[in-house]
Ligand SMILES: Nc1ncnc2c1ncn2[C@@H]1O[C@H](COP(=O)(O)OP(=O)(O)OP(=O)(O)O)[C@@H](O)[C@H]1O
């Protein structure tokens with residue numbers, strides 16, 4: 001008989017990699033649907049708004065494009081992930097992980113990062129469509145990486161939280177859609193044109209900071225101040241949401 | 254030293270579901286311990302607390318002398334657990350599910366690949382190793398679950414109804430696998446309804462009823478206790494008149510087949526009665542059966558507590 005017991009614990013990096021690839025396996029069957037779902041609506045809205053405005057200013061065009069990029073992230077990170085997490089809870093998938101020698105934070109991070117990765121093709125499509133239809137020049141820089149990462153983790157944090165709190169996948173999907181609507185409205189309409197209560201709401205949505213940063217980055221105007229204010233807010237939101245999800249998924253009765 | 258000690262364990266769901274009601278026993282390292290009991294007796298509730306997925310309402314569980322906490326790190330390193338609910342890794346291929354689990358238990362990539370292959374071969378799934386777990390049949394799904402519990406050779410296995418959905422061949426294969434793990438020194442805790450098959454493998458059993466343990470011991474011991482009793486299996490002719498009155502205390506086990514458990518001293522009296530001309534003419538078949546573990550189970554699974562065990 002075998003006597004070589006496993007060491008009983010995988011290295012943190014190896015474990016995260018295994019967990020991430022377990023999550024990414026979802027995309028093997030449904031990557032086409034993921035791309036279509038995450039790019040159709042934001043691209044459609046961008047095109048629709050272009051058709052309805054005769055000569056959009058460059059500023060408005062960029063607001064629309066940034067808003068729709070974040071909407072695209074929202075679709076995967078909130079609407080899809082909320083359902084997935086609710087479903088995982090129903091299936092007791094977390095029990096499987098919670099009886100293996102891996103850190104729960106690694107499990108949660110792998111789920112959030114996987115859904116961020118699922119959002120990437122949609123982001124590319126929306127950026128391309130936006131650049132094409134609005135004829136604006138988009139500055140593609142390395143700064144986009146942490147911004148999309150931060151926005152993605154913060155938004156998938158919200159999605160996972162909704163999934164944890166919902167009784168079932170259907171309910172999670174519905175609330176996910178509601179939050180998505182909010183992100184869409186608050187992301188595309190500039191804060192200066194919003195009524196006060198909505199401004200308050202937009203202040204507590206991490207997508208707001210993501211859109212603003214994106215806007216500055218795409219125009220090549222991201223100053224240190226912008227990074228400091230919006231970047232830090234994004235970081236704080238991501239961290240808080242991550243911790244909340246991690247704690248919540250670890251409850252026992 | 255005991256692997257697990259269960260001390261005055263109570264688990265109450267909501268306000269009044271007393272799923273575990275004062276459990277007290279120990280499981281020695283290296284033993285195969287069976288937990289039997291009717292549906293809802295509290296078996297899964299017990300093992301879920303042992304693996305730290307749920308916490309006792311009162312009392313405690315100790316692993317190697319130290320108290321088990323929620324999501325206990327030591328338990329996660331030492332125990333391979335098979336939940337009663339099916340494994341949820343639907344998007345993975347069979348091999349990937351086993352390899353990933355092995356890697357999360359600390360095996361290197363190639364060791365995990367090798368061990369997964371051996372396990373899938375041993376459990377009879379090697380030809381289906383590339384199928385998606387979500388597309389497997391109920392029994393196949395169960396087998397993958399068992400393979401994930403075993404990969405990495407954890408020193409303790411806690412398996413909640415491993416053989417329920419399996420066909421006879423697969424069941425035998427799984428029992429054989431568990432016997433080999435037992436030979437290698439693995440501690441195995443087994444919740445099962447397959448009483449007859451479990452008898453081959455388990456060293457001791459606990460029979461649970463309504464949240465309590467109604468009998469605990471080796472199958473031999475428990476059968477010995479039942480030996481104070483004897484069981485008659487009687488099959489009646491089809492055309493005979495009704496002798497139902499005489500069989501009032503018997504349990505019907507088939508069409509015109511009855512099972513009657515008696516105190517041993519009353520056996521002679523009963524046989525005399527059966528030999529009488531009126532009754533014997535109606536008897537098609539008569540057997541005196543010594544108790545099996547199943548008889549033990551049937552005798553204890555709905556008793557209130559230890560009291561009426563003798
Ligand atoms: N989360 C829960 N909330 C409320 N009641 C529960 C919960 N889990 C189990 N119960 C109840 O506790 C009792 C014991 O359940 P448990 O799952 O431990 O039984 P079991 O012995 O494993 O049964 P089976 O052989 O059917 O698997 C049952 O009556 C069940 O309805």
Ligand SMILES: [Mg+2]
Nearest residue numbers: 296297298337
């Ligand atoms: Mg059960």
